[in-house]
Amino acid sequence: MKKYTSILSVILFFFIHSNSWAQPAESFVKVNVAPEKTDWVYKPNEKVKFAVSITKNDIELPNVAVRYEVGPEMMSPVKTENVVLKNGTTVIDGGTLKEAGFLRCRVVASYEGKEYSGLATAAFSPDAIQSTTNEPEDFWTFWQKAKAEASKIPLDARVRLLPDRCTEKVNVYEVNIQNYKPGTRLFGIVCVPKAPGKYPALLHVPGAGVRGYYGDVNTAEKGVITLQIGIHGVPVTLDAS
Structure with missing residues (x-):
């Protein structure tokens, strides 16, 4: 009995101290x-x-x-x-x-x-506050040309329902579309209210790093179509491991 008590004490010691070591140091x-x-x-x-x-x-x-x-x-x-x-x-x-x-x-x-x-x-x-940088002379010409070139690429949208993420009020889909050049894809998660009607839409642009997305279900349940996108060309439903 003493042997098991000693083992338990050691385990508790390391559990408690490992948690304290894992906490970020706070400046007093x-x-x-x-x-x-x-x-x-x-x-x-x-x-x-x-x-x-x-x-x-x-x-x-x-x-x-x-x-x-x-x-x-x-x-x-x-x-x-x-x-x-x-x-x-x-x-x-x-x-x-x-x-x-x-x-x-x-x-x-x-x-x-x-x-x-x-x-x-x-x-x-x-x-x-006003911008301190002047627009380049070809600013609008550059972007008009870029938009015209992008419009020639088929969107080729593909949608897959994710039943395990759907709720009583919202359908959740994995989507992927043709990116800026053939052979590359842009992946995302769309959440759409189930009730018929017109809704505003919210785009979540990504921050740094590659990661998965679950979908902004909470906002969609309030009557907004939401789209979370990743830009690295890999599905955003992949397991992080």
């Missing part, structure tokens, strides 16, 4: 930075103040040395300073922007020989 010292406005959105020439707090285990740290920098996002800072936070908190005057854009405040705290950082970005009339 945190640099919290946030604009005073809850939505972080401002108008040009409106002043911004950033609230800063340095905490350890969610308790503010006293007498912490910090350096901060403020400036337009992705540009050289226009304001830098080194200060000591007696109570672990401060408010930084971030100034303003005269036109639409983003103003960023980055704070670095030094504590027990290590550095910890945090940042926040205030948006100034983000809907009014």
